[in-house]
Amino acid sequence: MRAFAMVLRRELAERRLLVLAAALLGLVPVAVPFLPLGFSQAPDARAGTAIALALIVSYVLALVLGSTVVARDLAERRLGFYFSRPLPGWAIWAGKLAGAALLAFGSGVLVLLPSLLLGDRPDPSGYWGQGLSRGMDSGLASALWLLTVLALLLAANAAGVMVRSRSPWLLLDLLAGTLLAGLAGVTAARLLSAWALGALAMAQVGLLVAVVLSFAAASGSQVTRGRTDLRRGHRLLSLTLWALLGLSVLAFGGYAQWVLAAAPEDLVELGGVLPPPAGDWVAVGGTTGPARGKYKPTFLLDTSSGRSIWIGAEPAWEDLAFSRDGRRAVWMQMGSRGTFPVTIHRLDLDRPGAEPVATPVGFSESFPHSLVLSPDGSRVACISGERIVAQELRNGKLLLAAPVLPGEAWEQNRLRFLDSRTLRFYATRLLRGARGELRVFDFDLDTGRTSREMRLPGSYALAGISPDGQRVLLVSRNDPGRTEIAIADLRTGEPPAGMSVDGRVSGLSFLPDGRAVALLRSRSRSELLLLDSRGAALKRFALPGAYVRFGGQPAPGLLVVASTQDRSVEKAWRSDLLDLESGALRPLGEGLFPQGWPNLPVGSIGTQLFVRKNGGLVRIDPGASRQRAILHPGS
Amino acid sequence: MDLVAVDELSVRYGRRLVLDRVSLAVPEGSVYVLLGRNGAGKSSLVRCLLGEQRPGSGSVRLLGGDAWRERAALLREVGVVPEEPDAPPAMNARELARFCSGLYPSWDGAGFAARLERFGVPSGVPFGQLSKGQKGQVTLSLALAGSPRLLILDDPTLGLDPVARRAVFDELIVDLADRGTTVFLTSHDLAGVEGIADRVGVLRGGRLLVDEEMDTLKQRFRRLRLPAGNGHDLEALAPVSSVTRAWGSEVVVGAWDESFAREEVEVSAMTLEEIFLSLVGQEGLR
Numbered sequence: 001m002r003a004f005a006m007v008l009r010r011e012l013a014e015r016r017l018l019v020l021a022a023a024l025l026g027l028v029p030v031a032v033p034f035l036p037l038g039f040s041q042a043p044d045a046r047a048g049t050a051i052a053l054a055l056i057v058s059y060v061l062a063l064v065l066g067s068t069v070v071a072r073d074l075a076e077r078r079l080g081f082y083f084s085r086p087l088p089g090w091a092i093w094a095g096k097l098a099g100a101a102l103l104a105f106g107s108g109v110l111v112l113l114p115s116l117l118l119g120d121r122p123d124p125s126g127y128w129g130q131g132l133s134r135g136m137d138s139g140l141a142s143a144l145w146l147l148t149v150l151a152l153l154l155a156a157n158a159a160g161v162m163v164r165s166r167s168p169w170l171l172l173d174l175l176a177g178t179l180l181a182g183l184a185g186v187t188a189a190r191l192l193s194a195w196a197l198g199a200l201a202m203a204q205v206g207l208l209v210a211v212v213l214s215f216a217a218a219s220g221s222q223v224t225r226g227r228t229d230l231r232r233g234h235r236l237l238s239l240t241l242w243a244l245l246g247l248s249v250l251a252f253g254g255y256a257q258w259v260l261a262a263a264p265e266d267l268v269e270l271g272g273v274l275p276p277p278a279g280d281w282v283a284v285g286g287t288t289g290p291a292r293g294k295y296k297p298t299f300l301l302d303t304s305s306g307r308s309i310w311i312g313a314e315p316a317w318e319d320l321a322f323s324r325d326g327r328r329a330v331w332m333q334m335g336s337r338g339t340f341p342v343t344i345h346r347l348d349l350d351r352p353g354a355e356p357v358a359t360p361v362g363f364s365e366s367f368p369h370s371l372v373l374s375p376d377g378s379r380v381a382c383i384s385g386e387r388i389v390a391q392e393l394r395n396g397k398l399l400l401a402a403p404v405l406p407g408e409a410w411e412q413n414r415l416r417f418l419d420s421r422t423l424r425f426y427a428t429r430l431l432r433g434a435r436g437e438l439r440v441f442d443f444d445l446d447t448g449r450t451s452r453e454m455r456l457p458g459s460y461a462l463a464g465i466s467p468d469g470q471r472v473l474l475v476s477r478n479d480p481g482r483t484e485i486a487i488a489d490l491r492t493g494e495p496p497a498g499m500s501v502d503g504r505v506s507g508l509s510f511l512p513d514g515r516a517v518a519l520l521r522s523r524s525r526s527e528l529l530l531l532d533s534r535g536a537a538l539k540r541f542a543l544p545g546a547y548v549r550f551g552g553q554p555a556p557g558l559l560v561v562a563s564t565q566d567r568s569v570e571k572a573w574r575s576d577l578l579d580l581e582s583g584a585l586r587p588l589g590e591g592l593f594p595q596g597w598p599n600l601p602v603g604s605i606g607t608q609l610f611v612r613k614n615g616g617l618v619r620i621d622p623g624a625s626r627q628r629a630i631l632h633p634g635s
Numbered sequence: 636m637d638l639v640a641v642d643e644l645s646v647r648y649g650r651r652l653v654l655d656r657v658s659l660a661v662p663e664g665s666v667y668v669l670l671g672r673n674g675a676g677k678s679s680l681v682r683c684l685l686g687e688q689r690p691g692s693g694s695v696r697l698l699g700g701d702a703w704r705e706r707a708a709l710l711r712e713v714g715v716v717p718e719e720p721d722a723p724p725a726m727n728a729r730e731l732a733r734f735c736s737g738l739y740p741s742w743d744g745a746g747f748a749a750r751l752e753r754f755g756v757p758s759g760v761p762f763g764q765l766s767k768g769q770k771g772q773v774t775l776s777l778a779l780a781g782s783p784r785l786l787i788l789d790d791p792t793l794g795l796d797p798v799a800r801r802a803v804f805d806e807l808i809v810d811l812a813d814r815g816t817t818v819f820l821t822s823h824d825l826a827g828v829e830g831i832a833d834r835v836g837v838l839r840g841g842r843l844l845v846d847e848e849m850d851t852l853k854q855r856f857r858r859l860r861l862p863a864g865n866g867h868d869l870e871a872l873a874p875v876s877s878v879t880r881a882w883g884s885e886v887v888v889g890a891w892d893e894s895f896a897r898e899e900v901e902v903s904a905m906t907l908e909e910i911f912l913s914l915v916g917q918e919g920l921r
Contacts, residue, residue, distance in 0.1 A: 003707075006737055014725055081722050083687050084715040086738050088707040228687045231648075 003087045007095025022107035026114045043120045050115035058108030062149045065100035066156030074230045075164040089224035105149045154215030165234035176242040180249045187256045195313035198293025199259040214244035259292045264308050273595040274317045275606025279326025280304040281349045321373040328377035360396030374420040399445040416469040428462050463508040487535035498535035509598040541583035551594025552607025555623045560594045638785045638817045643693035653679045655841040666818040668828045671838035677821040681789040714778030716788040720770035724763025739781035747780035768799030788820045825908035839915045856910045857891040860901035875913045887913040
């Protein structure tokens with residue numbers, strides 16, 4: 001260590017003028033608020049200038065010192081001064097590079113010092129730090145700053161040796177560097193396109209550390225084993241560097257592969273389940289464990305066989321649709337680098353072993369939404385930019401490109417196929433009184449024209465659409481403390497009919513038989529209101545729990561209701577079966593949260609799926625009194 | 636004990652063989668002078684001795700230890716004067732001495748100061764601003780101030796004027812006389828080293844042509860002037876070179892034997908420089 005300290009002291013002493021220059025430069029930020037530059041906040045101006053100067057000084061010094069500290073001494077045959085003395089090679093290497101690193105980083109700190117002494121606390125997550133270290137605390141930002149200085153210094157050192165040696169190994173360096181950078185870029189793009197941003201951030205930090213260590217080991221090998229022979233040193237540096245960096249990039253690739261290979265069983269928390277109207281496939285999404293950077297994949301999962309297909313990340317259920325017969329699913333997928341075009345993919349769920357297929361339907365300019373699939377699975381429609389677009393799935397033939405209603409007041413734009421030929425578009429304008437309205441357009445996809453247009457005045461929110469698309473559930477809260485529920489039959493176009501209820505409506509849905517259910521909540525009491533197909537109240541049942549959600553109908557006449565006294569405790573939910581005739585409740589179990597909703601076909605898979613309080617997914621068939629675990633949490 | 640022991644040393648730079656199975660030894664207390672033209676491999680051999688260059692094959696032992704593996708420990712007792720004075724340009728002689736004093740167990744600070752004074756080198760001027768001769772003198776002073784058992788000098792007088800060259804050898808002679816330091820020296824200054832060398836090695840094309848005591852070397856080499864018309868069989872005397880003149884021929888022999896003396900043959904002794912030129916000089920002239 002004594003030898004190391006001697007070399008370090010020597011290196012620092014040789015460049016002591018840099019320290020003085022940095023100390024003087026540190027006074028510049030102090031003067032900035034007094035300059036006529038239009039800064040209104042003196043501490044902000046000081047801190048911002050100090051951070052910018054400190055970063056520039058440290059990075060420039062890291063590059064300059066890094067490229068010269070060993071390479072120039074070697075090229076000018078001055079490293080022999082150390083090597084002809086009783087100094088171990090590691091002490092020479094470590095002393096010289098530590099000296100350069102201390103000067104580069106220390107000069108940056110010296111530039112920052114006057115601002116800190118004046119009480120400024122440069123916040124890297126604040127205004128001035130944006131783009132540099134968003135969302136980090138000062139400690140982490142400083143560590144990354146130091147790591148970046150080291151990375152630049154060591155990379156510049158390696159580059160300096162490579163260039164000055166003028167050996168043919170430089171060609172290998174260029175090839176290996178390009179190849180590894182390309183591989184790392186492709187790997188990063190894979191994670192990026194899957195929105196595995198947490199995993200990417202972790203891998204980037206890991207890769208940065210690996211790069212620093214690889215450069216350090218290569219540089220150490222070059223000096224301690226290559227000694228004063230520049231060409232031999234270059235060879236050793238290149239061999240060590242590319243071997244270690246190659247391993248690091250391979251490890252990065254392996255990690256990315258592992259992250260992206262996550263299966264539904266790897267989800268430690270289920271984010272949601274989207275069930276189809278028929279069939280055994282469901283879409284499941286959720287969060288993986290911290291080792292995968294809490295990556296959130298979405299899958300199509302065959303609940304009968306356990307087969308799963310990755311379809312994207314960060315569940316966005318509006319980007320996925322099932323055909324009415326449950327034999328086909330379509331979803332939107334970004335390009336392989338997370339860029340446009342967005343392509344519609346399909347999977348034929350009824351074909352065993354079928355793989356996802358990219359269809360000719362793609363969008364290059366804006367991310368489409370509100371994806372719907374025709375009942376026979378042959379046509380898709382969505383809203384892309386300002387247009388409603390419908391296309392043939394088979395060949396991408398454009399069937400419709402109609403403008404969406406202009407103006408910001410239009411909300412809740414929804415699409416629904418009435419049949420494979422007719423696409424219906426719903427839009428509401430939530431303005432007080434008669435100024436609000438519901439607009440409905442029917443498009444004939446064979447002609448590409450509007451076949452029908454309807455207008456229902458009234459400031460209603462669109463709360464539900466019947467499975468056949470012909471009736472809508474509307475809700476309005478014009479009067480504080482009361483809620484108006486109405487059903488409109490779009491076939492007749494008559495004004496909505498309904499009723500007014502006390503309190504809030506926390507849930508509203510059609511049932512498959514045309515009736516509707518509403519969940520009412522007032523003064524910690526919960527009730528379920530059963531409405532007939534015209535919106536008239538049929539029955540009212542008191543429900544347990546301050547907060548209630550409903551699920552589907554797993555068996556005829558039975559509706560799943562989930563309740564809790566404290567909705568902040570996710571696992572406190574319990575589920576019961578409500579007999580829609582008698583109002584009797586039959587317990588299904590504690591810690592079960594339903595995944596379906598009332599308008600799903602009776603007994604379809606969605607009506608029987610529950611998330612358990614341990615995070616697992618279970619299918620419960622109340623008719624057969626059968627329970628089957630679909631997913632075990634984080635197994 | 637041999638302070639330097641080189642055995643079957645070969646070194647390659649890529650495909651080029653710069654040292655080809657070189658073996659030599661330097662006993663303690665002796666002065667070994669290695670001669671050779673530029674590119675003969677002298678500096679490569681010195682770099683191997685200093686543990687800066689790893690031998691391709693063979694071994695290099697310094698003070699009994701492996702020069703490559705134990706470099707740092709061995710150099711505590713070795714003084715080094717490189718071919719190109721290589722100290723950091725911003726350091727002056729005083730700072731250099733302060734730095735080196737912590738590295739050598741028997742540092743002689745007073746001796747260092749006295750030598751600088753003898754050389755007339757200012758101790759406060761940065762190394763980079765000194766003349767080439769002064770740089771050499773500072774490096775030699777640093778090497779000697781460590782009170783080394785072995786001194787390795789790689790052409791220390793290269794590029795120096797005659798006065799500076801003389802000063803270097805005078806200082807060496809003083810040190811040799813005072814302490815009996817073992818010296819391994821490469822040089823092109825054959826006249827300068829002739830007076831101090833105990834043993835001489837001559838490298839040519841990476842191979843060691845000669846490795847013997849100075850006295851025996853000088854005894855076996857003679858220049859013969861043979862008049863024309865007299866047939867002499869010189870094969871037994873190992874002729875090294877032969878030049879035909881108008882009056883006869885001039886032959887250098889490498890295995891002189893007094894029994895060959897003839898009245899008509901003029902025999903003269905040779906200087907180290909003449910011997911060296913006869914061994915390696917012809918090659919360059921061809």
